[in-house]
Every structure is written in C-alpha cells, then in structure tokens.
Amino acid sequence: MDFTFTPEEEAFRKEVAAFLEKEVPQVYREKRLTFFDMSAQPDWIKVHRVMAEKLGAKGWISKHWPREYGGQDVSPFHRLILREELIRYHSPGYDAIGAGIVAPALMLKGSEEQKKQHLPGIASGKEIWCETLSEPGHGSDLASIEVFAKEESDCFVVNGQKIWTTNGHFADWNALIVRTDREADPNYRGLTFFLLDMKTPGITVNPVINMAGHHDFNEVFFDDVRIPKENIVGGLNKGFYVVMSLLDYERTTDPVYAMAGTYLSDLAEYARENRLLDPLMKNRVAQLRADYEIARLHHYRVTWMQSRDMVPNTESAMNKMVSFELLQRVSEFGMELTGQYSQLTEDSARVPMYGRIPSCYLRSFGHSLEQGTSEIDRDVIAQRGLGLPRLR
C-alpha cells in the first residue's frame, strides 16, 4: 500500500506547473474555464492546437509510452499528473481522443505501419483526432450500427451517417467503426475498425449544438468515402474488440474527478468571498469534498492497475461513472449556491464567475450519457464485474 507519488513524479508535477504558469493564456485562468466548457471560447481551437504542440514539444503527451514508440517508459501516473495540472491551470491542449484513446488502442491493436504513421503525430500534438462510433439510430447498442463499408479491390467505400462526433469539425484523423458484414451473427462480428483521414473526399461535417450552447458535437456524413485497406485496425470484422478496448481507455483517461475538484474549489472560493458559506452550504461543500476524494481514489486505482500492466475493465466503468456523476453534482451545487444569479449568461450584467455556473451545469447533463451511459456502466459492472446473469 502506498498513497503518495514518487519524488520523481512530484518533480514532474512541479515542472508541468511551472510551465503552465507561463504558457496558459491569462484569460483562460481568469475565467477559470473547465475542460468541458472551454470550447465555447471563440479562440478555443487555436489555443487548443497551440498548447497541444507545446506539450508535444516537451515530450509530455507521450512521456509514459514505451521507448519503442518514442516515450520514456515512465508510469502512467505521469499522464495523470499532466492532466491534473492542465485542469488546475484551466488549460486546453490535451487531445483526449488522440492521445487518450486512439494512441493506446493503436499500441495494443495497430499494425507496425499504423503505429509508425500515427504515434509520432499524436505525440507531437499536431495530429488531432475524433471518433465516429454512434449513429442516429444506435448509441448504447453499438453492436447494431448500420453505416456500411463495401469492399472493393484496394479499399472500402463508406456510406451513411454518424453522430455525436466530438471535435469532428477540426480533427485531422478519425477513428471509425462501420459494418462490413450484414449477415454476421451475432451482429458485432460484422464490424470493422478504420483509421480515416478527415481530408478524404466525401466527408461532410455539420455542427450539433448542445443545450449549453457549445459546439463540441457534430454529425458526419459519408458519401462514397474510400478508405485504403491498410487502414483497418485489428482485422476485418474484428472491429468490435478494438472498440471495446478503446472504451476501456476512454473510461480511464479523463481525470473527471480533478475537473470536479477544481470547480468545487473555485465555487468555494467564490462563496467565501461573497459570504455564501452558511453552515448548510459548508456541509454541502464538505460532502462534495469527501465525494471528490472517493472519485479520485477510484481513478488512481485504475491508473495503478495500468501501471502494473493489468487491464481495468469493470474498474474503468466504476471510475467513469463515479467521477462523471460527481461532476454533475458539483455543477448542480454551483446553481444552488448562487440561486437567481445562476441563470445569468456570460455576457450579462452581474453575472458571477464569468458565466461558468450555467455553462457547467447545462453541459453536465451529458456527463451521464457520454463515454457510455451510466446505465451501460452499471450493466458492465453487474455482468462482467459481479457475474450476474444476462437476460438477453
């Protein structure tokens, strides 16, 4: 048992903090932007790319990767520390999809050529990714997806529509899963995973604006989009297994507890300055502070498992759900704390905290839906973790 970081990890945290102290745009820190609501800033994409390339130049995005892929083979707690500090400094720049999900999945399932082609780009912060998994008719029931790729001599030709594609409007590459066999039984054995250059002709990206008014999502249309066969990951009709490991990474990469913790501290500071912390509110803050600690430990557990080359699965689902639901509660608490002021938008007179409060709250409705709904998480925990029988 050990609940501290190593001296080397602590030193890394200090190094990252000193760097961010200088590099993060002042307005991002002043407004205390949060990971899930900073995309509403007009210059966000530009700042995100600039910061990503700076982190890449430092070698930090890939620091925990094996040496053969350009990393320094240090513990995955370095990834966690980097992201905790980015959140504490209200900084964009970490491509949660490319660096967080696609890179580890490629290391596990990709061909040598695919690794050589993409890992350096992701490590440099220059190659930004999106993923197209869900479809208008299929979200949680991923195995039923319908977008079809027809095999031709040298490529597959994709037609159909995907949706909820975060960052699809500026990503360079796309992790795509489509149907390649309509007769497969069970249906998940007819899916194939592709890497797709977003500059390929035939791709149309339209914005889908969420209820917080942010443009994160897109719908993506494929009209005779031709993908070379060498872009298949994990083998023809074996894409579902790639997606499953992708989702395990997705549920462990974002330190959502840290977003909740930073936002809670910011709210508490605002409350203190404005004398809002009566005993009842103090009790609420303390409760969320305790909940934060538990969420943090759930996340540290999965990171620790990864540091020991164990593959967290149910543990990832637990981690993801605990953290995201905590962030929802903290976001709701912000509304209660500020009462009528919580309805004021960022451009309104008398708005508290630059409009963070409604922005985070409205965005938080997505937290129990994204990366698999809380219901799917609970299914995973009960069936795979606790061995309870399946009805279907």
Place this chain on the structure above:
Amino acid sequence: MDFALNEQQEMMQTLARDFLTGEYPEKVLRAMAADEKGYTPELWKKLAEMNLLGLSIPEEYGGVGDFLDLIVVLEEMGRVCFLNPFFSSVVLGASAIIEAGSEKQKQEYLPGIAEGKTIITLALTEESAKYTPDAIQTRATPQGNDFIINGTKLFVTDANVADYLICVARTRETDNPQNGISLFMVDLKMPGVSCNPLKTISGDKQAEVTFDNVKVSGDNVLGEIDEGWPRVEKVLQKANVARCAEMVGLAQQALNMSLDYAKERIAFGHPIGAFQSIQHRCADMLIDVDGSRFATYQAGWRINEGLPAASEAAIAKAWVSQACRRVMNSAHQVHGAIGFTEDHILPFYTKKARASEFSFGGVDYHLEQLAVEY
C-alpha cells in the same frame, strides 16, 4: 501509488478469514449477541494465541504487526459481524496507552492486552454524546497525590468484561475546553465505580459507567496531566479508521450475500439478478464497497506512516458511514421480505453498521471537521 496489500497483509487477511469463518459462524454470532458477556474465554484465548490481540502494539511490548495489519484483520471481523471485546481492548485501550502512556505504563499494560490477560476499554462519551472537548464534564479533582473522579460516562463498550477503563476527565477549568483534560487508568473494581448495561439493537455490549468519588492515585494518570485532549484526538482518529475497516467488511459481506441471493432467487422465470433493477443496485453497492475500502486504506496508510491524517480520517468516516448505509439498504431490497425477518442474518449487519456509524462521531460531525478547510 500502490493499492495492493503486501505479503504480510495478505497473510494476515487469509489467517483472519480462515479463523473467523471457522470460529464465528452465524450460530456463534447469535449466541454472543444474546450472551451477557459477549465473548467466550476460549475464543479470547485463541485470539491471543494467534497474536491477534497484539496487533499494532509495538514488538517491545509483546505486540506484532502495524496499524495496517490491524485494519486488514478488522475488515475480516466485519465480514463475520464480529461481536467481541477485541475492538475495545486492541483498538481503543491499546491505542490510548500507546498514544498517551509513559514508558512505564506501556510496559505495565500493553503486554497484558497482547497476551489476552487484560481487557482495557475507553470511557470517553458523556450525556451529550458528542466528540468535542467541551463534552468532557466528568471531573477529576486533585487531593494530595490522588484524584477524585465524579461523573457519568455513556456508551462505554465492553465495560461489563473489562479489567480497566481509561477515563477521560477534566482536571482543570480553562477557557479553551481542549486544555485541562487528562486520562486516567481506572480499575473497574475500585470502590465508587458502577457499571450498568445499555441494551443495544446490535447486541454489542455497551454500558453507562458512573464514577462516584472514585479515588485514583496520581500514578494512574496516563501521560501528562491536563494535556490529554490531543492524545484523545489521535485515539479517535485511529478508532474512526478502525471502525471504517469493520464497516468495509460488513458492506462487502452484505454485497456477497445479495449477489448469492440474486443469482439463486427465481422470479418471472429468471434469477432476479438478471433484472437491471437488481443489477444496477448491485453495481452501486460494489462502487460503494470499493470506494469505502480505498478511503479506509488511504487514511490507515497515512496513520501508519505517521503522516497527518485528520482530513483523510474524517473523509473516510463520513463517506464510509454513508456508503455502508446505502449498501445495507440495497441488501435489504435485494433480499426482499426474508431479509426483514429476525431469522435472517442480514439484520445483524444492518444493526452493527448503524452502531459503527454513530460511534466516534457521525456523518455530520466529520463533515463539519472537513468543512474547516473552507
């Protein structure tokens, strides 16, 4: 960062689990809940022979292992809903002596605890049932080289079978209630000490202990006179984390029983565990059990390392109490009406969980401690 038990801790876990599974089946639990003393000398002797009564007592006083070994064993005790003076003597009595006692007092009392010859408990709580220093109203008035103790202590665990109790009393009136508190080692056979049982829902043994002009020698002051409260706080920190460890065990077992039942109980042609309403409850239970364990281990680890642990202990006690309550409620819902009967073992767990939650400060008390940060 390391979430795994080390070899020694794994060994203690296996040892304790095997022993308790064999020695403490439901039949014995029921007997002990009904029994006036609440333990048998035979089982106590076996605990001593296995060195379990010396857990976390330093080796030079006849003990073995550290605080984390004790935490691991307490978790196993929680799994069988262990009703026994173990907690009173090994956690409360021994910790108070380790934290407050002089070298001579440690040599005098700790080996007896480890060998199972002496049972020592803590008399702290009073009528207010609070764990703040102002709650200490029992007076110890100096008289020559002696002290005369007057007052009433409540919820004193296992006072009915203890040889000594450590009485927390006020020795000086001060503006700051933290100052002027001292700890006394009191022989329960002393004239003026009377002990009346408080009957509890969980079947553990608690008592009201009255001190009526009890004369104790100045040699029986544990540690420094008037300087006792910071020591009490240390003991409370350990006691709270130790309670958490028990609750982790209680919750883990309640989850295990619920899973077994959900897999075998058939309704509408399926095991009820195949229904999402049951599955999602069980998933939440697992999250609560694991989260409770992490919080407990983190606080226990910090105490064991000698690091500041006030926040971590408060977080653990507040959160584990709530989580354990949720787990018990869900366990009852999964079990349906059969778990609502006295014939089922589940109510023992529910009752002990509630008793554990309130001892050494409930949820709101610990959240208040935490709120000091804001």
